[in-house]
Amino acid sequence: MPDPGPIRIVPVDGIPEVEPGFDLGSAIARNGTPTGEDVIVISQKVVSKAEGRVVELDRVSPGEEASSLASELGQDPRLIELVLAESREVVRADPEREILITETNHGFICANAGIDSSNAGRPDAVVLLPEDPDRSAREIREAIEDACGCRPAVLVTDSFGRAWRIGQVEVAIGCAGIDPLDDWRGRKDLGGRELNATEIGIADELAAAADLARDKTSRNPAVKIEGVGRFVRPDHGPGCSGQLRPRAHDLFR
Amino acid sequence: MPDPGPIRIVPVDGIPEVEPGFDLGSAIARNGTPTGEDVIVISQKVVSKAEGRVVELDRVSPGEEASSLASELGQDPRLIELVLAESREVVRADPEREILITETNHGFICANAGIDSSNAGRPDAVVLLPEDPDRSAREIREAIEDACGCRPAVLVTDSFGRAWRIGQVEVAIGCAGIDPLDDWRGRKDLGGRELNATEIGIADELAAAADLARDKTSRNPAVKIEGVGRFVRPDHGPGCSGQLRPRAHDLFR
Numbered sequence: 001m002p003d004p005g006p007i008r009i010v011p012v013d014g015i016p017e018v019e020p021g022f023d024l025g026s027a028i029a030r031n032g033t034p035t036g037e038d039v040i041v042i043s044q045k046v047v048s049k050a051e052g053r054v055v056e057l058d059r060v061s062p063g064e065e066a067s068s069l070a071s072e073l074g075q076d077p078r079l080i081e082l083v084l085a086e087s088r089e090v091v092r093a094d095p096e097r098e099i100l101i102t103e104t105n106h107g108f109i110c111a112n113a114g115i116d117s118s119n120a121g122r123p124d125a126v127v128l129l130p131e132d133p134d135r136s137a138r139e140i141r142e143a144i145e146d147a148c149g150c151r152p153a154v155l156v157t158d159s160f161g162r163a164w165r166i167g168q169v170e171v172a173i174g175c176a177g178i179d180p181l182d183d184w185r186g187r188k189d190l191g192g193r194e195l196n197a198t199e200i201g202i203a204d205e206l207a208a209a210a211d212l213a214r215d216k217t218s219r220n221p222a223v224k225i226e227g228v229g230r231f232v233r234p235d236h237g238p239g240c241s242g243q244l245r246p247r248a249h250d251l252f253r
Numbered sequence: 254m255p256d257p258g259p260i261r262i263v264p265v266d267g268i269p270e271v272e273p274g275f276d277l278g279s280a281i282a283r284n285g286t287p288t289g290e291d292v293i294v295i296s297q298k299v300v301s302k303a304e305g306r307v308v309e310l311d312r313v314s315p316g317e318e319a320s321s322l323a324s325e326l327g328q329d330p331r332l333i334e335l336v337l338a339e340s341r342e343v344v345r346a347d348p349e350r351e352i353l354i355t356e357t358n359h360g361f362i363c364a365n366a367g368i369d370s371s372n373a374g375r376p377d378a379v380v381l382l383p384e385d386p387d388r389s390a391r392e393i394r395e396a397i398e399d400a401c402g403c404r405p406a407v408l409v410t411d412s413f414g415r416a417w418r419i420g421q422v423e424v425a426i427g428c429a430g431i432d433p434l435d436d437w438r439g440r441k442d443l444g445g446r447e448l449n450a451t452e453i454g455i456a457d458e459l460a461a462a463a464d465l466a467r468d469k470t471s472r473n474p475a476v477k478i479e480g481v482g483r484f485v486r487p488d489h490g491p492g493c494s495g496q497l498r499p500r501a502h503d504l505f506r
Contacts (some may be wrong), residue, residue: 007262007466009480038273061409092504101504109417159453163416163505164362166498167434167454169461181420200412200464201420209462210424212481213260220481226264245419250414251345251354252505 007227008214009213012040013219018052018221020052028222034144037229042211043205044158044173045116045127046221047136053128055082066244073098077127086113086128091253104129107244108173110160130156133174134239141176141236152175153232157207163252172203172243176236177202180204180243202231203240257474258480262466273305278396281475287405290482294463295351297411297426298369298380298472300389303333306381308335326351332368332379338364339381344506358384360497361426363413383409388428391445394489395430405477406430410460416505425456425496429489433457433496453461455484456493465484 012032018024024046033169034040048054062070062077066084070077084090087102091109094101099111106129108114114129130136133156141154156174161167172180180203210223247253265285273278277299287293301307315323315330320336324329328351337343340355344362347354353366359382361367367382383389386409393409409427411433412418425433433456500506 005266007462009260009262009462011259043338071320094504096502162454164498164503165424165454166496167452167457169454169457199420199421201415201418202465204418204420205461205464208458209260209262209465211458212455212462212478225465230455245417247348250417253506 013223020051026147029147036150038152039225122206137176170207260480279400282400289403291405292478390427390429423460
């Protein structure tokens with residue numbers, strides 16, 4: 001396989017403040033003029049807002065477990081109630097950073113079940129992750145195709161912390177039209193030896209790349225990556241859920 | 254801060270097979286024509302080769318601990334001996350993937366202390382990580398400046414696996430001329446609320462982006478990223494070692 005050519009990362013300008021029901025796909029098609037060789041990367045928060053996944057904390061009644069964890073963490077018990085509702089399991093409580101690290105109902109391991117209180121659009125409101133980010137990505141991809149007749153790959157992304165390394169990086173939580181893993185198993189190096197690298201987390205690398213062109217405080221929620229057509233597939237593919245390490249193979253719970 | 258403009262990721266062509274003592278900096282200056290607004294991303298393997306960090310397994314005598322771990326893993330005891338010598342601590346043994354996950358002498362947590370047996374250039378030889386990847390990055394940056402009078406940021410990168418998520422992604426193990434973390438603490442969202450995101454792992458996001466333009470089997474070890482001048486600083490900065498989570502704050506050992 002020859003080396004790929006240059007890659008361009010371009011913010012998609014002109015997407016307005018997103019309200020529930022907003023058609024993100026057609027706004028991206030109009031403002032981003034994608035082709036079927038591009039990858040469109042969309043930050044989770046606008047996807048969640050378009051899907052109405054915004055909750056006013058006033059409407060949440062914390063239960064006993066949430067209240068007890070919240071006082072341990074110095075956190076708002078209503079937020080912790082939502083975190084527990086969005087999670088299968090609490091993996092760690094981190095009083096120093098005032099967060100719970102949980103496994104979300106989707107299977108992601110992240111801080112506070114991915115619930116974000118910045119840029120929610122209303123005071124005292126928080127934004128939950130999309131219910132099914134792979135489905136969100138498929139629906140946005142289909143809306144883009146309806147609007148412009150082309151099928152770029154679509155990623156829905158969020159900033160997650162990592163074990164061992166300080167700092168958050170953008171990762172893919174949903175995808176359509178791309179395999180999140182580029183499978184190198186069985187490929188040989190130039191000397192004919194099997195490669196150590198086995199599967200490359202290509203959706204996460206694309207998510208990270210897109211984040212470089214984005215400013216966290218801006219209203220710019222979508223980014224187009226050109227020159228990555230070799231990763232785009234015509235069907236929607238397996239989604240990001242297949243990228244989660246099965247619990248039995250996970251050494252770090 | 255306005256949204257950044259487009260970013261371009263360009264492979265640096267024409268770097269020959271690297272032997273010990275090879276001047277990577279001047280080859281990158283010649284073939285990549287960087288400016289002081291670019292980030293140059295170099296894969297660890299060529300840096301290690303230029304620094305002579307290649308070991309013939311024939312010259313390694315495995316000790317008792319290595320032999321016992323190797324038989325548990327179904328691995329070559331000579332490789333495991335090197336892994337132990339390059340590590341402070343074994344974090345996990347993973348017989349299924351036949352690897353040790355260790356904390357390297359630098360403090361990175363990764364498979365087999367980052368020792369790689371593919372593309373070593375000689376049969377039965379393996380490539381160790383650079384002794385001090387931050388120093389490697391500084392030296393390459395200085396050699397680039399000597400050759401072309403400009404000071405791009407320089408990252409030395411490797412592919413690491415992650416907890417919880419399948420697939421390896423490229424991360425920065427050494428850097429010069431850039432702060433590996435973009436510190437967002439204290440910044441406010443558009444509504445005036447403090448951002449959830451605190452520190453962005455910008456060096457790791459740049460490493461991941463560069464990997465998209467690279468082919469693991471190719472001889473193309475360097476990539477230039479344009480349009481990221483806002484991350485480049487005149488001095489060398491703190492290096493990647495400051496990006497490692499201190500053990501006392503690490504919930505996932």
